[in-house]
Amino acid sequence: MRTKNCEVIRQEIDELMLGETYSASVTEHLRECAACREFHEKQTRLRQIVGSLGTVSAPADFDFRLRARLANESNNVVSFYWPTARRGLAVAAMLVVFATGAMLVRSVWNRPTASNSVATSEQTTAPEPPKQIESHPANEAPKEVVAGITVRRVGTTKNERAASVTPKRPLATQDFSSERAQVINGQAPVDAFEAFRLDTSLQSFKVQLDDGRGNARTISVPTVSFGSQRMLQTANQYAPKRVW
């Protein structure tokens, strides 16, 4: 019969580690009580089986995987802050694109489009002395002569229409000077014309354009030189008249 004493004895058996020596009272009780003896045997057997489970080894690549995991963890810490930075960069990029687009639209809006002004070359003449372009009547298309090239504008831009009503200043000016190249007709003494400079002008060719809103633009064409040529000392079968 299980008594209160059996409860105490079994508790002591339960709490002690396997192999530990029981107290004298437990030993004495186990000798007398068959139920507690059976409990003790089964309990010991059970604990032996549970204890035989032992330790399971970690896999061989445990350290390697752990190191990789730790490296990944540290990357995640960085990537945790990356979305915020990425959003900021995206907003900044959008602002840059918007500002660039606005500047492009503004420049296109203020500039005459190619379809509104078509330049046609009508004739080519010899260089003429500088001539100031004057304002044109409103019902007549402006006609500009630039370095021997006549430029006629077909149609007018919005800015030009506004300027034609109340012209404040000339829309375009010519400012260039040129000199005729020295004419050599082959009748001068040979020694005096061994070499000839063939410059079309002594100054650079400059054109200043003004859209009427204070936006001026100057185009400068540098002096063109063709170098020099030398006359043949003696005539030959290909150049009987001592041409160069």
Added chain:
Amino acid sequence: MNTLTTIEELGFAPALQQDVLEDTTSDHALLEATRTGDQDAFAELVSRYRNQITSYIYRMTNDYDGAVDLAQETFVRVYRAADRYQRSYAFSTYIYRIATNLAISELRKRKRRKLVSLTGFFQPSDGAEPQELNPPDGRPLQDLELVDTERRNAVQRAIGTLPEKYRAPLILRDVDGRSYDEIARILETSEGTVKSRISRARGFLREKMRAYL
């Protein structure tokens, strides 16, 4: 006044050197070194505890791959929390507490997902005690090793059916051989509670393992 030039001139030099040697190889010292960025110190800690922690979590979850994963997570947490570690108790207690929490968390996740191990016990729908799928054969077996293996598998499965509050103290006591005091610290409960739970756990196991005892 004479100036001491070497540590040997002090009478307790050998003892001091031994203390320093032990101190630099203790778990606390290794974690302290880990805190300062010493990777070798952390590797030494891992090598000391990887098998114990993996085995403990495996006994808790009965899933080796999951146990390895959780063991790694345990070390990751130790590494990350190295700055916050306090030397108020043993490092083994500290790391086992982390492992226990992870294992219990995993068991609760499984319960929510209603995952049932195919190698475990089938739970009867009428609420009766779970019965083992393959009861032991009463005929004499030729291979004692085979019997032992089958017995260990049976007890592992039986442990897997224990409620988690009984499972952890039983494993820590009967498999790992830890003291009641340490188990109480790991599980953050009293020693009396630990003893009571272990006793209850063994009672459950005796019932389930009746055929093997």
